[in-house]
Amino acid sequence: MAPKFERFVSPGKGNGLRATARIRRGELVASAEPLACCVSNKVSRDVCHHCFARRETLLRCSQCKLARYCNVTCQKLAWSGHRRECKCLRSLLPRIPTDSVRLTARLIFALLSPSKGSGDELYSLEEHESHLSSMSEQKKQGLSQLASMLELYLQQEAPNLAQEMTSALPPSCREALSLIAK
Numbered sequence: 313m314a315p316k317f318e319r320f321v322s323p324g325k326g327n328g329l330r331a332t333a334r335i336r337r338g339e340l341v342a343s344a345e346p347l348a349c350c351v352s353n354k355v356s357r358d359v360c361h362h363c364f365a366r367r368e369t370l371l372r373c374s375q376c377k378l379a380r381y382c383n384v385t386c387q388k389l390a391w392s393g394h395r396r397e398c399k400c401l402r403s404l405l406p407r408i409p410t411d412s413v414r415l416t417a418r419l420i421f422a423l424l425s426p427s428k429g430s431g432d433e434l435y436s437l438e439e440h441e442s443h444l445s446s447m448s449e450q451k452k453q454g455l456s457q458l459a460s461m462l463e464l465y466l467q468q469e470a471p472n473l474a475q476e477m478t479s480a481l482p483p484s485c486r487e488a489l490s491l492i493a494k
Contacts, residue, residue: 316341319434326441329434342434348418352411356380362390376401378408396421403468413462416492420466424480438482442493459488 316333335341351359358366361379363386370380371387376398381387400417401408409417423437444452477486485491 327435327439344434347437348415348422350411350414350418353408353414360386361394362386373398377405393418393421400465400468404465409461409465410458412458412492413465416458416462416488417466420477420481420491423485424476436482437485437494440494442484442490444490444493447493455492456489458492462488462492 317329318332360382373379
């Protein structure tokens with residue numbers, strides 16, 4: 313079945329999607345798994361870090377003490393995505409990085425994972441705009457601080473991460489600041 317939408321570029325506004333056929337109310341137009349996601353620090357004690365279900369009691373990762381899971385099944389299913397993050401979190405204990413830093417790190421880990429490069433996404437990360445050049449100096453300074461925190465966070469997990477990123481990531485995503493700005 314042909315897609316009912318198309319990609320387009322609106323000068324000055326960025327990328328977009330528009331309908332190419334009639335879409336009925338409630339009709340599923342597109343569905344995709346996220347490239348990366350994380351539970352916000354605000355609710356991390358109450359939400360499973362795999363299935364995002366809210367529970368009164370959750371199992372806690374014995375290593376990083378941050379990630380929590382409904383049960384052993386959720387914990388095992390999450391391990392492939394949590395393994396590298398867990399090492400980073402342990403290196404900073406008792407400090408916990410911001411949601412933005414954790415999400416960006418998960419994004420990097422996903423991009424470096426060969427299984428995530430499906431190519432089915434509507435827009436690749438390379439196609440997203442950073443708008444860094446049009447940001448105020450104050451906003452750039454805030455993002456620079458996040459980028460520095462990201463580099464510190466990733467330091468323990470992968471001393472060779474800079475090399476890995478250079479060979480595996482698109483050119484516009486190789487620097488921490490550029491990636492956070494996207």
